[in-house]
Structures are given as structure tokens and as C-alpha cells.
Amino acid sequence: MKAFTYERATTPAEAASAAAHANGTKFIAGGTNLLDLMKLQIETPTHLIDINDLGLDRIEPITGGGLRIGALVRNTDLAANEHVRRDYAVLSRALLAGASGQLRNQATTAGNLLQRTRCPYFYDTNQPCNKREPGSGCGALGGYSRHHAIVGVSDACIATHPSDMAVAMRILDATVETVQPNGLTRTIPIVELHRLPGNTPHIEHTLVPGELITAVTLPKPVGGTQIYRKVRDRASYAFALVSVAAIIQRDGTGRVALGGVAHKPWRVEAAERKMPRGAKAVTKELLSSARTTHDNAFKVQLVERTLASVLNEALNETKV
Amino acid sequence: MAEFNPSRRKFIQSTAVTSGAVIVGRLVPEADAKSVLQPSQLTKEPANVNVLLRVNGSEHQLMVDPRTTLLDALRERLHLTGTKKGCDQGQCGACTVIVDGRRIASCLTLAVMQEGHDIITIEGLGTPTNLHPMQAAFIKHDGYQCGFCTPGQICSAVAMLDEVKTGIPSHVTADLIQPPEMTTIEFRERMSGNICRCGAYSNIQEAIAEVAGGRT
Ligand SMILES: Cc1cc2nc3c(=O)[nH]c(=O)nc-3n(C[C@H](O)[C@H](O)[C@H](O)COP(=O)(O)OP(=O)(O)OC[C@H]3O[C@@H](n4cnc5c(N)ncnc54)[C@H](O)[C@@H]3O)c2cc1C
Ligand code: SF4
Ligand code: FES
Ligand code: FES
Numbered sequence: 001m002k003a004f005t006y007e008r009a010t011t012p013a014e015a016a017s018a019a020a021h022a023n024g025t026k027f028i029a030g031g032t033n034l035l036d037l038m039k040l041q042i043e044t045p046t047h048l049i050d051i052n053d054l055g056l057d058r059i060e061p062i063t064g065g066g067l068r069i070g071a072l073v074r075n076t077d078l079a080a081n082e083h084v085r086r087d088y089a090v091l092s093r094a095l096l097a098g099a100s101g102q103l104r105n106q107a108t109t110a111g112n113l114l115q116r117t118r119c120p121y122f123y124d125t126n127q128p129c130n131k132r133e134p135g136s137g138c139g140a141l142g143g144y145s146r147h148h149a150i151v152g153v154s155d156a157c158i159a160t161h162p163s164d165m166a167v168a169m170r171i172l173d174a175t176v177e178t179v180q181p182n183g184l185t186r187t188i189p190i191v192e193l194h195r196l197p198g199n200t201p202h203i204e205h206t207l208v209p210g211e212l213i214t215a216v217t218l219p220k221p222v223g224g225t226q227i228y229r230k231v232r233d234r235a236s237y238a239f240a241l242v243s244v245a246a247i248i249q250r251d252g253t254g255r256v257a258l259g260g261v262a263h264k265p266w267r268v269e270a271a272e273r274k275m276p277r278g279a280k281a282v283t284k285e286l287l288s289s290a291r292t293t294h295d296n297a298f299k300v301q302l303v304e305r306t307l308a309s310v311l312n313e314a315l316n317e318t319k320v
Numbered sequence: 321m322a323e324f325n326p327s328r329r330k331f332i333q334s335t336a337v338t339s340g341a342v343i344v345g346r347l348v349p350e351a352d353a354k355s356v357l358q359p360s361q362l363t364k365e366p367a368n369v370n371v372l373l374r375v376n377g378s379e380h381q382l383m384v385d386p387r388t389t390l391l392d393a394l395r396e397r398l399h400l401t402g403t404k405k406g407c408d409q410g411q412c413g414a415c416t417v418i419v420d421g422r423r424i425a426s427c428l429t430l431a432v433m434q435e436g437h438d439i440i441t442i443e444g445l446g447t448p449t450n451l452h453p454m455q456a457a458f459i460k461h462d463g464y465q466c467g468f469c470t471p472g473q474i475c476s477a478v479a480m481l482d483e484v485k486t487g488i489p490s491h492v493t494a495d496l497i498q499p500p501e502m503t504t505i506e507f508r509e510r511m512s513g514n515i516c517r518c519g520a521y522s523n524i525q526e527a528i529a530e531v532a533g534g535r536t
Binding site: 001003004005006028030031032035036039046048050052076079080085086089092093096097099100101102103105106235236237 | 365366367369385386387389408409410413416422423424425428429430432433476479480483487488489490491493496497509510511512513514
């Protein structure tokens with residue numbers, strides 16, 4: 001780990017303005033992703049701002065419907081929150097499908113959204129990786145790419161975003177609230193937070209340097225049967241090969257978002273209009289731009305089958 | 321961009337506002353504190369910092385490099401070597417300790433981040449003559465072979481049962497609205513963050529089931 005100075009901020013505005021004034025500054029929340037990457041010197045901040053004392057650890061109902069989730073709310077507490085369990089079950093389910101009991105106790109809402117890819121070439125500093133070292137090439141293209149993305153990819157990078165929670169946030173149309181170093185606040189629809197890799201895979205989101213996430217808000221509950229199905233190499237404690245988040249209404253309409261297939265949670269609203277026609281039609285539209293490798297071509301069929309199984313489960317639940 | 325030119329006064333103010341909270345990383349060496357903080361000073365002089373850790377009920381004042389993980393502070397500085405370093409990456413659970421009643425991976429948090437928190441390690445759960453029920457159950461059921469993962473397994477299991485009791489659901493909880501049940505299926509899922517290279521899983525599960533069931 002490279003040496004750094006450390007401070008604890010006490011207000012969001014103070015944290016954001018402190019971050020803007022020193023180069024190489026990073027916020028640290030749970031630390032479960034950042035410290036891992038710092039040990040490998042993939043992240044090399046020279047100043048860490050601890051944001052655990054900002055008082056952003058509350059979940060509050062919004063008047064008129066909806067929920068405001070503080071950026072520092074732990075994944076465990078979010079999954080266990082009574083409003084979330086009742087009205088946003090897909091979010092509880094996605095959180096509980098991720099990481100381990102220990103890590104969910106540490107991981108925060110904002111940290112989870114901003115966690116970096118688990119691409120093994122990104123992690124191996126002996127390998128080329130455009131995300132870690134722009135211009136060095138992509139080890140995964142032409143390498144071992146079983147876990148990599150199949151949609152929204154570029155010639156520079158085929159990494160996936162590893163978060164389960166973010167997929168649920170996307171299907172729920174969450175909004176990210178921030179404070180910028182100049183003190184101004186803004187809201188960012190979740191769809192605009194993460195970027196596709198393009199020619200700049202090292203730029204992963206649309207926050208400006210020093211911009212602090214203060215909360216994530218959820219709109220009014222939409223009801224329906226809410227399912228998060230994660231397919232992985234182990235039954236627990238593994239990242240997704242493919243995951244499907246779905247909210248299905250009694251009349252067969254609904255929403256779908258995918259994890260494990262792209263550089264961001266993957267949702268195509270046009271595909272959702274095909275829901276009443278079944279998994280094959282929806283998958284065809286969702287993955288119409290798919291560009292697979294020899295190793296990850298199986299994900300196309302895996303998405304369709306997982307979605308079919310999810311739709312089936314929803315159908316059975318509404319029958320009861 | 322606004323100019324960064326906070327005075328010493330501002331620094332003190334922000335310290336005072338925290339009332340009891342701490343600015344652990346001193347931005348400039350004590351002697352220079354009167355002078356104006358320059359951005360370069362923020363980053364150029366990483367120095368050791370003071371941290372007060374409360375472990376197993378006793379307080380320890382330590383000077384640490386800010387890079388020190390909680391795991392390394394416990395093992396290398398406080399010589400509490402019960403807590404083990406397996407992967408140092410959050411993947412194995414050998415470093416599990418209980419902070420404010422919650423199990424965490426001590427390899428993925430900094431010692432300086434844990435000031436003001438209550439840390440319990442395997443040494444604080446019980447002693448050889450006064451074992452915690454979970455420790456006793458692991459011995460009775462042979463819940464280990466080499467023993468390397470065991471302190472992490474035991475700390476994890478103790479806090480895990482509390483999670484079930486307080487109603488925190490898991491991936492295998494069928495109904496999110498009902499309280500989770502004390503079943504082996506639940507325990508197995510919830511313990512998946514603790515890897516045992518020796519494969520003592522079935523005996524670990526028997527030990528946990530016994531403690532959960534209140535039998536001795
Ligand atoms: C072994 C292992 C298995 C895992 N398995 C899964 C899994 O199956 N599914 C899954 O989804 N995740 C998984 N994870 C990842 C885990 O969910 C993330 O590490 C965690 O959510 C990150 O949150 P944090 O609070 O610890 O973030 P940190 O590590 O503290 O921060 C991550 C990044 O976010 C930035 N940041 C944090 N908070 C803010 C803020 N408020 N504003 C602006 N920037 C901020 C930090 O500067 C940093 O760049 C796993 C992790 C490990 C180690
Ligand atoms: S896929 Fe992206 S993260 Fe992985 S090696 Fe290629 S450029 Fe790096
Ligand atoms: S040493 Fe911390 S999880 Fe392996
Ligand atoms: S007893 Fe050897 S690793 Fe678990």
C-alpha cells in the first residue's frame with residue numbers, strides 16, 4: 001500500500017470540499033473495495049477522507065411516497081429495513097445475494113454503487129488493462145473472458161460492473177443525490193451514474209472529482225412480484241455470471257434488468273414491452289446488440305433461461 | 321475552483337464541532353500547525369497517527385501508520401494472534417472479529433477507522449477456563465482440523481446467531497416479511513463467508529446448531 005494521510009470529515013460539504021483541494025484524494029466508506037485495491041496498488045490515493053461520521057446512515061420515508069437511503073447505510077441494514085423488505089423486495093434480495101455476512105455489515109450503499117470491476121486482468125498488475133492503465137491494452141479480449149460483458153462492450157474493455165445492488169436500484173428507477181466540491185447539490189438518475197467503457201474504460205461514472213454521494217432515493221413502490229435471481233459458480237459468496245432482476249405485475253407486464261452482462265446494470269425499456277410474449281422475445285430485444293467472446297457466448301442462453309425461470313416463478317406466485 | 325487556504329482557526333473549529341469525534345490524521349506536523357495549510361502539505365507528509373482502540377474491554381493507545389489494517393493492529397501491535405490472516409482480501413473470513421456486535425472482516429478496515437468502536441476478538445469471547453458456549457461446542461463437535469479458520473468461524477457464528485435473532489434476513493429466507501428461522505439451511509448460507517480449507521463444515525454446523533438450539 002502507498003502511504004497516505006487520513007482525516008475524518010464531519011459534514012458532507014466539508015468532505016466534498018476537502019476532497020477537491022488535494023490531488024489523489026479518495027473517500028473511504030466501508031473500505032471493502034478500496035482497501036483491497038490499495039493493497040495491490042491499483043488504487044493509490046495520497047489522502048483518505050473517512051466519511052463514516054457524516055450522519056448519512058439513516059433510511060427515511062419520503063413524504064408522498066418513496067424512500068431516502070443514506071449513502072453510508074450498510075448493506076445489511078438496507079436489506080433488513082422493513083420498508084425495503086415489504087415494498088422493494090428486489091433490493092433486499094439483490095443485497096442478500098451479494099458478498100458475505102461480514103462484508104455486508106461493512107459495505108455501504110454508495111460504496112457498493114462505486115465498487116470497481118472484478119476483471120482478473122484488472123486485478124493482475126502484470127497484465128495489460130486499459131482500465132487500470134489507459135492505453136496498455138485489454139488482457140481479457142483474446143484472454144480468458146468467461147465472466148466478462150456481452151453487451152455495451154468496446155474494443156478497449158469488456159469488463160462487467162459487479163454490483164448486485166445496483167441492478168435492483170436500476171430496475172427501481174433510483175436517483176443518486178450528491179454534493180459537489182463547490183457545495184452545490186444535484187441528483188443523478190441511476191441510469192446516468194455508470195458509463196459504458198467506450199474508449200475511456202478508466203472513467204466509470206459521471207461524478208466529478210470530489211463529488212460525494214449523500215443518498216439514494218427510491219420512488220413510490222410499484223408493487224408486483226419482485227424477484228432477483230443470481231446465477232453463479234457457487235451457491236453462495238460468488239459474483240454473478242448472470243443475474244436477473246424482475247418486477248412482474250398480475251397482467252404480465254413488468255420490468256427487467258440484468259447483472260453480470262455489462263459495464264453497468266443492463267435495462268432496455270423497449271424490451272419490457274415484450275414481457276407478455278415471454279422470455280425469448282424479451283431476451284432477443286435486451287441483448288440485440290450482444291457481442292460475445294468464445295468464452296462468454298453461453299451468457300446469452302443463460303439470460304434467456306434464467307428469465308424464463310423467473311417469469312415462471314412470478315406466474316406461479318400470482319396464481320396462489 | 322475556490323482557493324484552499326484554511327487557517328489554523330478553521331482547523332480547530334472543525335475539530336471542536338466533532339465534540340469527542342476525532343481528527344486522527346493530523347494534516348500537518350504539530351509544530352507547523354500555526355502556519356497556513358498548503359495543499360501540498362496535505363499529501364506530502366504521511367505520518368504515524370494516534371489511535372485509541374477498545375479491544376475486549378480494554379483501551380489501547382497506539383501510534384500507527386495509517387495504512388495499518390485492524391487485523392494487523394490486533395496481531396502485530398496488540399499481539400492478539402487468535403485472529404488469523406488468511407487471504408487479506410475479504411475472501412476467507414479467517415480475520416473475522418466482532419465490532420459493536422457485528423461481525424466484520426478485519427483485513428478490510430483500517431485501525432484508524434475503528435477508534436471509538438467496541439472490538440471483540442476470539443480472546444475476548446471466552447478463556448480456556450471459561451469458554452464461550454460456541455467455543456465449547458466447537459471442541460465437543462470437533463469443529464476444526466488444523467484450527468486456522470476456527471477463531472474466525474467462532475466469532476462469525478456468535479454474531480451470525482444474533483443476526484438471525486434480530487430478524488436480519490438471508491439469501492435463503494423464503495419469506496422476507498416473516499422472522500428468519502433457526503435452521504441449518506440458514507446457518508450454512510450465513511456462514512458462507514468463512515472458508516475452511518480442511519473441510520470441517522459438517523462439524524462446524526453441528527456445533528452451531530447445538531448453541532442455537534440451547535442444548536449443551
Ligand atoms: C470477497 C468479496 C466478495 C464480494 N462479493 C460481492 C457480490 O457477490 N456482489 C456484490 O455486489 N458485491 C460483492 N462484493 C463487493 C462489495 O459489495 C463492495 O466491496 C462494497 O459494496 C463496497 O462498499 P464500501 O462501502 O466498502 O466501499 P469502499 O471500499 O469504501 O469504497 C468504494 C469506492 O466508492 C467510493 N465511495 C464510497 N462512498 C462514497 C460516497 N459516499 N461518495 C462518493 N464516493 C464514495 C470510494 O472512494 C471508493 O472509490 C464483494 C467483495 C468482496 C471483498
Ligand atoms: S476487460 Fe476492461 S478491466 Fe478487464 S483487462 Fe480489459 S480493459 Fe482491463
Ligand atoms: S484474511 Fe480477512 S477475509 Fe481472509
Ligand atoms: S480447520 Fe483447517 S482451515 Fe478450517
